[in-house]
Structure formats: C-alpha cells, structure tokens
C-alpha cells in the first residue's frame with residue numbers, strides 16, 4: 452500500500468485507492484481525470500481501464516500527470532455513462548493489441564477488440580503494446596525495386612517502391628478512396644504476404660464494404676482490418692493507426708512476412724491528434740495544429756519501415772484540406788514518402804480518372820540507375836510534353852490553336868492523346884461506369900507511350916484513347932496505315 456495513502460495529497464474520498472487502482476474524478480467529453488495514490492501514477496501512454504455497465508470496458512490513455520496524484524487521459528470509446536467515483540485500473544502498459552495469425556480475416560477496433568461479431572481472441576494470442584520505437588536506422592533497408600500496380604500513370608510516373616511508403620494526396624471527392632480501393636484490388640491479390648488495413652476517420656460504411664469485398668475476392672484470410680472511423684471519438688482515430696502498425700510489425704518482426712499496410716486516411720490521424728491536443732488545453736501552433744505536429748507524424752511514419760528479413764510497403768491516402776497543399780499536415784507528410792501521387796481537382800472535373808497529376812506526382816525510383824534508361828526517358832518525355840502543353844494552353848485559350856506553330860500543334864495533339872491514354876477504367880468503379888477494369892503491364896505502358904510520343908497515334912481520335920488499357924495493336928497499326 453502506498454505510504455502516503457490518506458495524506459493531504461489524496462482527497463479523502465479516494466482514501467481507499469490501492470496501487471494501480473484509482474477513481475475517476477472528472478469527465479469532460481473524451482477527457483477523463485483519474486486520481487491514483489501519490490507516487491503510483493500510471494506512466495504516460497499507459498492504458499487505464501474502467502469497467503462500465505454490462506461487459507463494456509472503457510480504455511483511457513494517460514496523457515498528462517496533472518499533479519502527483521492525478522492523471523488526465525483521453526478515452527478510446529464514448530464516455531457516456533462514465534461518472535465520478537468509478538474505479539479505474541492501470542494496466543501497466545500501453546494499449547495492447549492482439550497480433551499474429553489469429554487477427555487475419557478479422558475486423559478490430561483501436562484496442563484490439565473484434566468488431567466483426569466473431570469470437571473474442573483467446574487468452575494465449577500474443578498481444579503487443581501499440582507504442583513502440585521505430586527500427587534503428589542501421590536496421591532499416593531502403594527498397595529499390597518497383598511495386599507494380601498495373602495502373603499506367605502510377606507505374607510510369609510515380610512508381611511505388613517495394614518496402615517503401617507511398618501516398619495519394621487529394622482534396623474532397625477527387626478519388627482517393629476509389630484509388631486506394633483499386634490498389635487493394637490490384638495489389639493484395641498479387642501480394643504474397645499479409646495485408647493490414649487501417650481505416651482512420653473515414654466513413655464506416657466504406658470500411659464494411661471493403662470487408663465484404665475482400666471476403667468475396669478471397670483475400671480476407673490474409674488481411675487484418677483495424678478501424679477507428681469518423682463516428683468514433685478522437686482518441687480512437689488518433690491511436691488506431693498505431694494499433695494497425697503494431698499488427699503489421701508483428702508479422703514483419705516475428706514471422707518475417709512481407710506486409711502491405713494500407714491507411715485511409717492518414718490526415719484524419721493528424722486531425723484527431725489536433726482535436727486531442729485542443730481537448731487537453733494545449734495551445735495550437737501553425738494554422739491551428741497541435742505544437743507536436745511534426746513529431747506525431749514522424750512517430751507514425753518512421754515506424755513504417757522495412758528491415759533486413761521483411762518489408763512493409765505502405766500505401767496511404769492523405770486528404771488535403773481545401774485543396775491546400777501547403778497545409779502543414781500535408782507538407783509534413785510529403786517529407787516521409789518514397790512516392791507521392793497527387794490527385795488534381797481539375798483533372799477530376801474533366802473526367803480524367805484516375806485524376807493523377809502527371810507533373811505533381813513523383814517517386815524516388817525515377818532515376819535511370821534504378822529503373823533503367825528506357826523507363827526513365829519515357830517518363831521524362833511524357834512529363835516534358837505535358838508540361839509544354841500546359842504552357843501552351845494559355846496561348847490557346849487567348850489566341851486559339853491557329854496561332855501555334857506546326858510543331859506546337861503536333862505537340863498539343865500528342866499531349867492530349869497521352870493525357871487521355873493515361874486514364875484507365877478501374878475494377879472498383881465498373882459498377883457505376885459500366886466499363887470493365889483493366890490492368891496494364893509496365894512494358895505495354897512504356898511501349899504505348901513511346902508510340903504516342905513518336906506520333907503513331909496522331910491520326911487516332913482522342914476519344915479512342917480515353918479509358919482504355921493498352922493501345923489496341925490493330926488500332927494503331929490501322930491508323931498509321933490510314934495516315935500514311
């Protein structure tokens with residue numbers, strides 16, 4: 452028993468507090484104050500549990516030591532029904548989530564409880580704390596191989612790195628979720644390892660659709676899903692990424708498995724952190740964000756790392772508030788990535804899906820010594836031509852095409868054909884577009900882009916290049932013949 456129990460430091464009504472057991476003294480929304488015996492406060496980031504009515508259990512993560520007997524924490528679940536005097540137990544560790552084979556095919560929440568109406572996890576399932584250190588710099592490996600997606604514009608201009616981090620950036624409604632779902636469809640099925648999906652702060656309906664989708668396509672048995680969606684309190688949205696990451700790390704570190712980690716949406720993690728910071732009364736810094744913005748993003752991103760025996764390839768969606776790419780949360784996320792895929796509202800408005808900006812998107816792999824001269828040169832030429840077209844667009848809108856030189860007119864025609872060729876029908880949108888999804892090999896993408904750059908498709912109507920897979924061989928051949 453603590454020596455100072457019942458002393459002036461501990462309020463009389465908590466005189467019965469024992470080591471590791473405290474009492475709730477204040478509840479304000481998601482923020483909960485709990486008094487413990489002096490000198491026995493749970494450590495920062497420890498999980499404190501409170502048994503509620505029925506079998507409901509509330510988990511509070513300790514954020515502050517307010518004074519020697521009082522902690523302030525953030526609830527991972529709704530605090531309705533929580534009142535002063537209720538007993539809280541320090542678990543002696545951060546939130547621990549189940550890991551290993553048993554979580555495959557399952558849908559979990561931030562604290563690792565199943566939310567798929569399936570059975571509870573057995574007591575012998577390994578559990579790991581969600582707060583862990585990133586692998587040491589010396590233990591990390593930098594991937595240099597391409598992670599092919601079958602999506603022309605990505606594989607050509609912003610190739611993903613096997614064992615690297617990629618993100619899709621975009622404002623509201625430009626196609627982030629559609630793209631990440633398509634990537635799940637195209638990569639999870641071909642990926643031999645394990646997939647972990649973190650649903651952060653997005654619509655829960657989309658999450659459940661994904662679950663059904665994975666089940667139908669037979670890959671659910673190799674996938675774990677962890678959700679803290681928009682209807683959940685900020686604490687859950689803030690920590691659920693860590694929970695998913697911990698599961699991914701277990702497969703990487705204990706089972707030497709390659710993991711594909713998908714996160715939708717990483718901006719919601721930052722936003723939840725900002726809400727928590729506000730609830731705790733911390734003064735905001737840049738544009739209303741929490742003062743700890745960079746460290747919070749780094750803590751999550753640096754843990755997403757590949758090590759010698761196994762890789763973690765991550766694909767993230769990043770919401771860009773008000774289409775402002777200078778937003779600190781967005782700008783900070785950019786710095787951690789190997790591939791950045793930028794979605795453009797302008798292209799989405801023109802129906803050029805996937806609305807990936809060929810000039811704004813980039814990858815560390817775009818280096819001739821890594822992907823070879825042919826791929827590099829084709830990508831550069833495609834970019835140059837589209838850039839030139841964008842420069843000419845102003846002149847065209849002011850003076851019309853007639854004022855352009857013959858060479859520029861040809862360039863405009865080819866750029867417009869390339870831009871259309873880089874659209875692609877997706878399997879996940881087949882239901883509402885009525886177009887079958889297609890996957891295109893990198894070889895075909897390169898060959899076809901080179902053909903368009905050379906002018907082989909000059910006589911083809913632009914619309915024939917829109918929403919197709921590879922160029923129809925006969926089509927270009929015939930066109931070339933017709934033109935000659």
Ligand SMILES: Nc1ncnc2c1ncn2[C@@H]1O[C@H](COP(=O)(O)OP(=O)(O)OP(=O)(O)O)[C@@H](O)[C@H]1O
Nearest residue numbers: 621622623624625626627628629630804805877880
């Ligand atoms: N590749 C695509 N092909 C056809 N239509 C698309 C495509 N991508 C997006 N769309 C259209 O744009 C809409 C919005 O896409 P999506 O929900 O992916 O956007 P988002 O960026 O995730 O939006 P939010 O930020 O609101 O979640 C889709 O419902 C669809 O109509």
